[in-house]
Amino acid sequence: MKILVTGGAGYIGSHILVELYTAGHTAVVVDNLSNSSIEAIKRVEKIVGCKIPFHKLDVRNRAKLYQIFAAEKFDAVIHLAGLKAVGESVAKPLDYYANNIDSTLVLLDAMKHYKVYKLIFSSSATVYGTPEKLPLTEDCQTGVGITNPYGWTKFMIEQILIDVAKANPKMQFTLLRYFNPIGAHPSGTIGEDPNGIPNNLLPYVAQVAVGKLDHVNVFGDDYDTPDGTGVRDYIHVMDLANGHVVALQHMKPGIQIFDLGTGHGVSVLEIIDAFTQASGKKITYKIIERRDGDVAACYASAAKANKQLGWKTARTLEQACQDSWRWQSKNPNGYN
Numbered sequence: 001m002k003i004l005v006t007g008g009a010g011y012i013g014s015h016i017l018v019e020l021y022t023a024g025h026t027a028v029v030v031d032n033l034s035n036s037s038i039e040a041i042k043r044v045e046k047i048v049g050c051k052i053p054f055h056k057l058d059v060r061n062r063a064k065l066y067q068i069f070a071a072e073k074f075d076a077v078i079h080l081a082g083l084k085a086v087g088e089s090v091a092k093p094l095d096y097y098a099n100n101i102d103s104t105l106v107l108l109d110a111m112k113h114y115k116v117y118k119l120i121f122s123s124s125a126t127v128y129g130t131p132e133k134l135p136l137t138e139d140c141q142t143g144v145g146i147t148n149p150y151g152w153t154k155f156m157i158e159q160i161l162i163d164v165a166k167a168n169p170k171m172q173f174t175l176l177r178y179f180n181p182i183g184a185h186p187s188g189t190i191g192e193d194p195n196g197i198p199n200n201l202l203p204y205v206a207q208v209a210v211g212k213l214d215h216v217n218v219f220g221d222d223y224d225t226p227d228g229t230g231v232r233d234y235i236h237v238m239d240l241a242n243g244h245v246v247a248l249q250h251m252k253p254g255i256q257i258f259d260l261g262t263g264h265g266v267s268v269l270e271i272i273d274a275f276t277q278a279s280g281k282k283i284t285y286k287i288i289e290r291r292d293g294d295v296a297a298c299y300a301s302a303a304k305a306n307k308q309l310g311w312k313t314a315r316t317l318e319q320a321c322q323d324s325w326r327w328q329s330k331n332p333n334g335y336n
């Protein structure tokens with residue numbers, strides 16, 4: 001299939017490109033490079049051994065997006081383009097609503113115009129807000145306890161897609177709710193390259209290990225979890241990327257929703273320990289107060305994707321930390 005990948009230069013998108021080409025698909029990337037580097041695409045091209053068509057473009061640029069749709073005849077779209085920093089979304093809500101929602105509306109309009117019916121959307125476990133139960137399943141309530149505009153954009157886009165699919169029975173939409181993606185391609189040539197000080201745990205720990213940051217601040221050790229620190233479902237980004245390739249093979253009219261996670265919860269201290277083993281570096285940490293908006297624990301059941309897509313994660317936490325360390329130690333300044 002020929003796939004339009006919006007946001008394909010980003011962390012997850014670059015790994016999806018590798019998996020798409022490895023499975024025999026081709027892709028065209030549209031990305032405005034607002035949170036990524038063209039170097040990521042060049043490195044993916046090295047991994048897959050061919051050129052990947054790239055357009056530096058905001059998805060909201062309807063006229064140019066139409067031109068690309070007219071020229072390319074896509075079989076499907078994977079829509080990753082979006083802003084994703086939780087804290088920044090609280091400070092700049094209009095930027096987040098405008099970017100994430102408008103880009104989806106323009107994309108849906110172009111798909112309708114050019115009769116492209118298949119869409120995979122990068123949703124997030126954040127739509128569950130405060131988990132109704134653990135492990136989370138796809139039928140759990142969403143929207144209760146979402147604490148930031150970023151999370152609301154994912155919730156709202158899901159609703160938009162549900163409504164559009166209802167109105168047009170030809171539409172085949174798959175919403176993938178990612179849990180916590182970590183790790184990197186095993187080559188160590190592509191990986192997560194956050195701007196400035198990382199917000200997420202794994203890149204923060206990796207930068208402490210490589211000596212760019214002094215210590216990890218652990219946000220609270222008084223949660224109702226086995227060691228008191230927050231528990232999350234960390235999924236290797238290559239497993240997540242593979243989930244998209246498998247989802248493409250199982251598209252059907254209407255809406256399908258899948259959680260993509262490992263099904264296991266891992267604590268902050270367990271992450272620090274696993275990264276210490278993988279890197280062989282001492283990782284100092286300090287327990288500080290809880291971070292506003294954090295939940296104690298969040299992990300997927302992973303059963304639906306396993307049953308209906310035949311997909312499950314294949315890589316361990318240890319592998320994820322090793323791959324992340326390979327990327328971080330070979331590229332201490334990311335793509336720069």
Ligand code: NAD
Nearest residue numbers: 007010011012031032033034035036058059081082122124
């Ligand atoms: P990323 O920032 O690395 O990638 C997003 C890409 O989209 C970037 O390359 C950015 O330049 C591009 N982009 C943003 N707005 C755009 C626009 N209007 N037009 C064109 N390009 C635009 O983030 P990521 O971690 O790879 O995440 C990819 C998607 O997955 C996002 O939608 C994100 O919300 C979602 N997601 C990420 C996580 C996570 O923890 N990383 C978890 C759940 C869901």
Ligand code: WQD
Nearest residue numbers: 086124126199200201202204217218219230231232268294
């Ligand atoms: C993980 C755990 C923190 C940093 C966020 C978004 C979510 C999704 C993934 C896109 C928590 C603790 C963290 C640090 C710490 N993104 N922590 N010290 O919060 O589960 O999810 O990214 O959709 O929407 O909210 O991920 O990596 O920030 O935190 O102790 O310096 O690590 O408290 O328990 P989170 P995270």
